[in-house]
Each structure stands twice: as C-alpha cells, then as structure tokens.
Amino acid sequence: KEVGLLDADIYGPSIPKMMNLKGNPELTPKNLMRPLKNYGIACMSMGFLIEETAPVVWRGLMVMSAVEKLLRQVDWGQLDYLVIDMPPGTGDVQLSVSQNIPIAGAVIISTPQDVALLDAHKGAEMFRKVHVPVLGLVQNMSVFQCPKCKHETHIFGSDGVRDLAKTLGLDILGDIPLHVNIRETCDSGQPVVISQPQSDAANAYLKIAMEIVRRLPVPPA
Template sequence: MASQGGVTAQQYEESVVIEGVKHIVAVASGKGGVGKSTVTVNLALAMAAEGYRVGILDADIHGPSQAQMLGVPEGVRPQQAGENKFKPLESHGVQAMSMAFMVDTREPMVWRGPMVAGAFQQLLTQTAWQDVDVLFIDMPPGTGDIQLTLAQKVPVDGAVIVTTPQDIALLDARKGIEMFRKVNVPVLGVVENMSLHVCSQCGHAEPIFGEGGGERIAAEYDARVLGRLPLTLSIREQADSGRPTVIAEPEGEVTGTFRDMARQIAEQLGEQPEGGGPSISFSD
C-alpha cells in the first residue's frame, strides 16, 4: 500500500490497544505556527465541558507546550502508578501527559528521530490513563518520526487538521490529510484558525491570511469544516497564562465555537452523553 518509508495497512492493523482510553483523536498540522496546540487544548477543555472524560498527550517532544497552556507549574512531576507507569497530571478537569513533566524544559532535547519516536511511545503506553473517553494527541508539525510511530502503533479513531487560510499553510495541511488517508484514519474535519481579524479599536474585519482556504481543502478531501476561529490577542494570551479561552471565557463566542466543534467530533466518534445530559460513563 505504501512505498519505502511509508506505512502499510497491515502495520496499522497490528497497533496496540491503549488501556484506559476509549477513543484517540490526533490533532495535526502540516506546518508550525498555525495554532495547533492552542486548538488542541481548547478542544479538549470543550469536550470536557460537554461532559466527557478527556485526556491530552503532548506529542511534541522537542517543543512541548501543553504544560504551560494547562497551567501546570514548572517542575511538577507525575506520580508512579505501578512498576512501569505514571499517573497523568490533571488540570482544569483534563488528564495530561507531556515530556515537559519529565525533563527541564529550559534544556534543549538534542535527540535523533528514533529516540524521539521511542519517547512518544513511552509517554503513550506508560501513562495510566483513567477511563478516558477521548484522548487528544497534540502532534508535532510535519509528517516525520512521531507521525509514523502513531500510524504504526496506535489505533487512531480520527484526525483533526488545523490550518490557516494562507496558501502555504494549506499546501502543508494537504500533506497531513494525505498521510492519515494512507493509513485509513478518517479526517474528522478541518479547523480554520486565524480566519478573520477584527480591529479592537474600530471594529473593522479583515481576512489577513486570506479567506475560504479551510472550505477549499475540506471540499477537496470530502471533509467538513469543524469551525473557524478569529485572530485575536485574547486567545493567545489566555493560553499562555494557563487559562485557555474555554476556561477564561466559558460563555464567550469563541468558547461556543470550540464546544460546537467538540460536539461534532463526539458525534463522528459515536459518543453521546447518556440521558440527554452533559455526562457520559466510560464503558467498553
């Protein structure tokens, strides 16, 4: 199915089950700087607000950012859970695991590809996830070693592609979509970030990075646009401060967009809160 260096369907079928996790959703982008990690943390928090048990795995070994976005203080380490496992840390009601919890983030991770892929696999399989309905994996940009390990070892239920409307970002987003298609991972949808900037002084709206890009790429691959997010200073400031938008402004318009995206993802995964209320119990 795949050429040299690619992933075959057989390899994907041999992937292992991750204990304590019901569904795995990869959040990916073809390039850096499109706001993928910010989208990931807010999507996870929105899913938790909808009543699901949620986890985040920060798969960016070289540049982990979820610890700061979740407000986990520097130096906090996970506790052991048995001989070869660690308990995930919890913040804002979400379970989380990141290389930032294991090392001094001020020191560079000067590792080659196999070491990076091995570290990612250990974080995933040696974390004692507690009855997680949806585990979001914040992928590093590109289609390298970690993406290959994910495709070979992990039963991913779906992928969310984050892009900006900018043409160069769309070119790289296509590569991400093609990668998931090669390993039969459904693309749950496209998130168009930084789609519109509204001036805080005069209210003028301007599509700085272009417009319609998310729709074009979604149509090209028969996927849906899960939502469009504005280019605003507050989203960045809130994530940097450890209180992402869904927490900082629970009744805000942007939070409403994230919660709508979370509901769409849950629908495609076949997950629905039981009894019509905002809660769900974990079951196999």
C-alpha cells in the same frame, strides 16, 4: 466524560504552559507515570520530563521511542477520549502514533495561508494512507476583528482551508478567530473556554468539540 490530553510535540511541548501544569509525574506501583491534571483533564507531555528551556536534540528513533513511552507507560485510567496534539508535518511522531494505537479520527488544523495549507494537505493524505479517518478540517486564525472599530480583516486569507476541504472531499468543522483573548489565556495557562466561557472565542472551540464528538464512532459498550 473523562478526557486525557497527550502532548506529542516532543521538540516543542506547549501543553504544560497552556494548561498551567508544572512538575514531574509520579510513578504508580506498576512503574507507570501518572498524568498531571488540571481543569478536569489528565495531561502528559515531554515538557513534564525536561526543564522548560532545555532543547530536545534527538534523532528520529529516540523521538519514536519517547512517543511510545508517553502512550504505553502512562496510567491514563478509564478515559472516554484521548486527544493527541501532534506537531505539524508528516514525520516520526505521526507515524509512531498511528502505528502504536488505533485512532478513531484525525482533525487537520491550519491557517488559510497557502504555505500552511501545503502541510495540511500532506497531513490529511498521510492519515488516509495509514487508514486513519479524517473527521474534517479546522480553519485557525480565520479572521481578525479590530477591538475598536470592529472591522474584520482576513490576515492569512479567507477561504484557504475551505478550498482545501473541497479538494479533499472533507467538511469544515469550524473556525477559530485570531483574537488577543485566545493568545492571552493560552499564555497565562487559563484556556478561554474556562476563563471566558461565554465569549465568542470559547463558543467557537465548543462548537468544534461537539462537532468532533458527533463524528466519532460510538465506542463499544
């Protein structure tokens, strides 16, 4: 399957670092940007267009314009899936994306703590209001296991996302543990599913990905 990844976090793009990609996109003869590619995934991010440490100090209209360009002025080619990584909240980015392209489904990701769940709840309700199906929720940083004694600690709480899923009438798609390997592989630009494909952390991501694909509507032939 051909997969594209759009980093729609205009103010804090992180996909370039996590996917170990640098450089400016080339332009096609039709003046479209070519995504940068690594690990078989075509990626586009605001981070490719600005210096790594440069802040993006823009008002809402400029952010909406940037999102539209990242959607419309990129030569994605023939994709089976386009994954859009959005920032937290219910702001200009979410509104721009939902108004510009048809979305097959949204996935809400949150830690189990109450403060994060407030935003997750609002995010789910926002997608419902703009008629985007919510496929389910993912509980991130669900549990920390001590690497020495194997004792498990629920640092951010244990069942917050599950309780929210029940409130919203949605399913839990999976849990991502709080693990040093995930942090290290993200920082080094070597995703854990690539660098440690047999690990429990990689399996957690793969199970969630398969569950998402299973719930997506079948594309027209």
